[in-house]
Amino acid sequence: MIKVRIPTPLRPLTKNQGEVDVAAGSITDLVNTLEASYPGIKARLCDDNGELRRFVNIYVNEEDIRFLKGKDTALKTGDEVSIVPAIAGG
Amino acid sequence: MADLVIPQHILDDIIDHAKQLAPYECCGLLAGTDGIVSRLYRIKNIVAMEGAQNLSSFDSAKSAHLERLSPTERAEIAFVMDMQDFSTAKKDMRNNGLDLQVVYHSHPHDPARPSVTDIKIATDYEEIWPKINLPLPAYLLVSLMNPEPDVKTYWIKSGRVTPADVLIR
Numbered sequence: 001m002i003k004v005r006i007p008t009p010l011r012p013l014t015k016n017q018g019e020v021d022v023a024a025g026s027i028t029d030l031v032n033t034l035e036a037s038y039p040g041i042k043a044r045l046c047d048d049n050g051e052l053r054r055f056v057n058i059y060v061n062e063e064d065i066r067f068l069k070g071k072d073t074a075l076k077t078g079d080e081v082s083i084v085p086a087i088a089g090g
Numbered sequence: 091m092a093d094l095v096i097p098q099h100i101l102d103d104i105i106d107h108a109k110q111l112a113p114y115e116c117c118g119l120l121a122g123t124d125g126i127v128s129r130l131y132r133i134k135n136i137v138a139m140e141g142a143q144n145l146s147s148f149d150s151a152k153s154a155h156l157e158r159l160s161p162t163e164r165a166e167i168a169f170v171m172d173m174q175d176f177s178t179a180k181k182d183m184r185n186n187g188l189d190l191q192v193v194y195h196s197h198p199h200d201p202a203r204p205s206v207t208d209i210k211i212a213t214d215y216e217e218i219w220p221k222i223n224l225p226l227p228a229y230l231l232v233s234l235m236n237p238e239p240d241v242k243t244y245w246i247k248s249g250r251v252t253p254a255d256v257l258i259r
Binding site: 055066 | 136142152167172173180204211214215221222
């Protein structure tokens with residue numbers, strides 16, 4: 001299983017869970033698996049072409065997937081994935 | 091000993107950035123070691139990008155408020171960092187042995203103090219920094235509401251705002 005950290009702005013979609021466990025072999029797989037359990041989450045993470053939105057980062061074990069293989073980044077049991085929303089303010 | 095030391099040329103660069111983007115908000119990062127700032131990273135404010143108002147870190151009240159404005163009006167009262175720029179900056183910091191010290195942004199029309207949204211998002215972010223291997227930064231605000239720019243720096247911890255002690259040299 002992969003441990004996925006869910007940031008506060010997305011917790012309304014995950015029944016307020018800050019961490020969920022997902023079985024997935026890649027980031028694409030993980031996003032689709034999350035979407036099946038928590039509908040609406042995929043649109044918050046990816047654009048219509050499935051690319052990661054610029055308002056969000058996904059880290060696998062503290063490395064940004066943009067510097068790995070993007071949505072094709074492979075995952076293995078024990079990996080920790082953090083979804084990080086944009087730093088923002090008013 | 092001050093909490094932070096910021097070179098005058100970096101402070102001037104922040105104010106230039108704010109003035110160049112006015113009436114829109116600018117944002118960026120300062121990095122260095124042991125509280126001594128040595129590098130500035132300008133980050134794009136992408137709040138005007140389609141969907142940014144409800145896909146980023148804002149709570150539902152702020153999102154609803156931004157939703158009523160045009161994309162350019164949104165950029166006058168909010169910022170969203172381009173996380174691609176952020177990651178590039180983070181990688182550069184790591185490659186150069188630097189740590190994040192400060193997150194800055196401008197208030198073109200308002201005082202140099204954190205808004206309710208700033209405090210809320212900074213508080214949400216407290217649990218994120220350690221997970222992405224970065225220390226808790228200070229928050230610097232530059233106000234352009236008066237002819238003379240005003241710059242102030244704060245710590246935001248557990249929803250509480252306290253002034254940071256900054257030495258400019």
